[in-house]
Amino acid sequence: MTSPIRIVIIDYPNALQSAVQGLKELFLIANKIIIDSQFDMQFTVSVVQSDSEFGRNSQSDIVILPPNFDGHYYRAPQPEVLQFLHDAHNKGAVLCSACAGTFILAQTGLLDNRPATTHWQLAEEFNALYPKISLNVESLLINDGDIITAGGLMSWIDLGLEIVAQFTRPHIMRTLGKYLIVDTGKREQRYYGSFTPKFNHGNQRILQVQHYIQANYNQALNIALLAGLACMTERTFLRQFTHATSLKPIKYVQKVRVQKACERLESTTQSFELIAQNMGYDDVSSFRKVFITIIGLSPSDFKARFV
Template sequence: MRKIAILLSKNYKLLSVAAILDVFETVNKTYRTTKLPEPFSISLMANEDFVLQQSEAFGYQIQSINKAEQMDLVLIPAFTTDNMQQTVKENAACIPNIIKQYQQGAGIATFCTGAFLLGASGLLNGKIATTHVDAGNGFANAFPQVKLRVDKTVTQDGRLYTSGGATSSFHLLLHLIQEFCGKEMAIKIAKIFAIDMDRDKQSYFSTFQPSRNHTDDLVAIAQDKIEANYHDAATIEELIKDIPASRRNIVRRFKLITGITPIEYLQQTRVEAAKKLLENTNKQMTEVIYNSGYNDPKAFRKIFKKNVGMTPTQYRDKFQVR
């Protein structure tokens, strides 16, 4: 029997914990109905000062992470907050024990934004990981040594597992069940929870939400110019030529604040505009391309697919409001 523990971190997302428990409890129940030993021993753990607050949750007694026995797998659920820097700080006391569990042989699996806590441990340095698609820039800035693959639904690098946002958690759960219980059980659970097993990308769920929570006036001017004129300008140089600073200085400060270069910002602004047109209008593809700031259909399709993970036509078929 494999020992698994869900970490109840501060600001844990209730739905994330419930989904993890539901799936693993269903696996155990399935084994019981066939008179086979349950494959998982499930427990909850939290940092010492949080155990008393939670007392007992989800029908499980909560143990202190400082006194927890050695696990085979530690699961870190998503967070409820978008302030990841503060959330990691509030949960910093858990990090030494996460590292200890890993060093003694446990696998560590994170769901959605739970990857930020694992990133802060340093265990992901040089490793492949993913997180919620809209948290990708923040994660990349916070943990530049991690090989972030934000387009991926699930990643595994040795005994470290991560998943993308929301329903991607179920794909990681299936991945873990297949690894520990075999593909037949993973397929059975996929059918019970109606999970599409073939989805391996999440990039088409992203929404470009540029950061405006800063005080750099030069960067704000550049953002305003790009967002107001993305469909007219041919190059980024045309957009920033009147800003009173060198191109090198603009690019440096812009990337420091937003996490991407002005050129990438322009591309993502155009792609987001195209997505909205594909979702909400019946415009011909040539109109969509032109209204998004592109003149070359081939270049548009290449950039769109690179950013979104599917062609413009596929995106319209999937997301257009009928």
């Protein structure tokens, strides 16, 4: 007898419809591969919108919150949605979210003191609203057993593949990926992110230093120089800079330089060696290590993937 894996996709107001319908179709395609693999289970998919539909789907194995397309519903979802998520989790369902859908999941309190991810551009807002959650936007997907969160707007594909792998077999997921012609290898959100410094913190002295770094990133920069520009002791500068930008000064400078290097790799034919020199590094291997640490790819791999 075929065992059903019951999936509920919550089509909340302004949910990304390509994700809602795409996830449904992904699981239906997976069913065909499951049959061909003679695996004794099938996914059943329900798309729900209203309270009455929540009641008819009270028994579920997986609940998915897709990305948000527009509007602000994900910041203030209906209490009925949060209650449904609580009830489903209490009955053993795996809760899943993609992109801004993680905000809805966060408001249940079920993510407190647990790891999660969302879109990298939403990280600052998410951290401010939910400080108890261990947010890691470098990860495209975090599978924490009974809760799975995915990062980017299109991460619903990665989420769907992860669910297929977890509830069937990894080879079925890989076969599905080949059929869809999507990458099933490990990816990270930091491959796609870009560094956008925080300038609206209100600390004018730190802002002046940031402007200096932006204009002189390829010069020798150290704590003593930057603290002097801010007319602060090094200790005070380190504390205020970190508070204002959420990064230590050296890490901040590294991120600015790596962002500039990425832009050069994407827009010019310059070698990484020349780019490293233009970033102020005499030791190319040292800058390559910094690049890999921040981006997660080597310069050649980054260029192969994006250029």
